[in-house]
Amino acid sequence: MLSAFITHPDCARHEMGPGHPECPERLAAIQDLLLAKGLLDYMNTYEAPVATEDQLGRAHAALYVQELIAAAPREGYRAVDPDTSMNPYTIPAALRAAGAAVLATDLVLSGEVPSAFCCVRPPGHHAERAAAMGFCFFNNIAVGIRHALDVHGLQRVALIDFDVHHGNGSEDIFRGDSRVLMCSVFEKGLYPFSGEQAVGPNMVNVGLPARSGSEAFRAAVDEAWLPALESFAPQLVYISAGFDAHREDDMGNLGLTDADYAWVTRRLVDLANRHCGGRVISSLEGGYVLPALARSAAAHVRVLIGAD
DSSP, X not given: OOEEEEEOGGGGTOOOSTTOSSOTHHHHHHHHHXXXXXXXXXXXXXXXXXXXXXXXXXXXOHHHHHHHHHTOXXXXXXXXXXXXXXXXXXXXXXXXXXXXXXXXXXXXXXXXOSEEEEOOSSOOTTOBTTBOBTTBSSOHHHHHHHHHHHTXXXXXXXXXXXXXXXXXXXXXXXXXXXXXXXXXXXETTOTTOOOSSOSSTTEEEEEEOTTOHHHHXXXXXXXXXXXXXXXXXXSEEEEEEOOTTBTTOTTOOOOBOXXXXXXXXXXXXXXXXXHSTTOEEXXXXXXXXXXXHHHHHHHXXXXXXXXX
């Protein structure tokens, strides 16, 4: 059975100005390498739908959603924070990015596909319940998870985040929600300067010092994540797939390699095979040096779809 590759042309129309690292070319770099490596032969391509306000409202405050949509500029840019801006195409892109996670959830839980990779932008894991920040507007993965919980009725969902930056938005949305176990590894002392103190028993956060490298990353997964995940026994696994901890990416200094992303994906796929029929949904977060991003995403997808 083929996995799902979910994207949309609207996601490439959002941009935040010349030289901004979160650029439209990120998606093309990934898709081009997946095509060149033949990995898209193992996947059915779907166009991401537009997330509805009801779907967004399960993860975000309704007033926030309405005000963000209303704030979209007709031309030029409108700043959300010093690093994050909206252009006239931001809201359509953000609605598609969140809608991709909803579609992925429906496809996987219906049994139409075993797994899904959402190749979308803007990213989402910094978007809090009522705040856009850190290149993020809607928390795509959170919208998908709440759809799985509140519409499909799942009781135990795992959220894995290996972006170099802590997923403060996801933590804000899911703190205290016993249906979600969030496991993250991130670099200490980086934006958004959070995560070292877990905000609830459903959070397994591991902050690593700069230049920790592969060995420390893999130890965190094996010693902190996996025991908690085995005990939790998730019915579905979601991944906030950020690739900016790569040693070639200057947004962080953890020093990971392509092989580390394949390795952690294998660990997560094996977990999913034991507990939830191999059901895994991954959505793109960070990763800003295009060659490293494309290679890392390809290594991740190869394992995710069983082409390794």
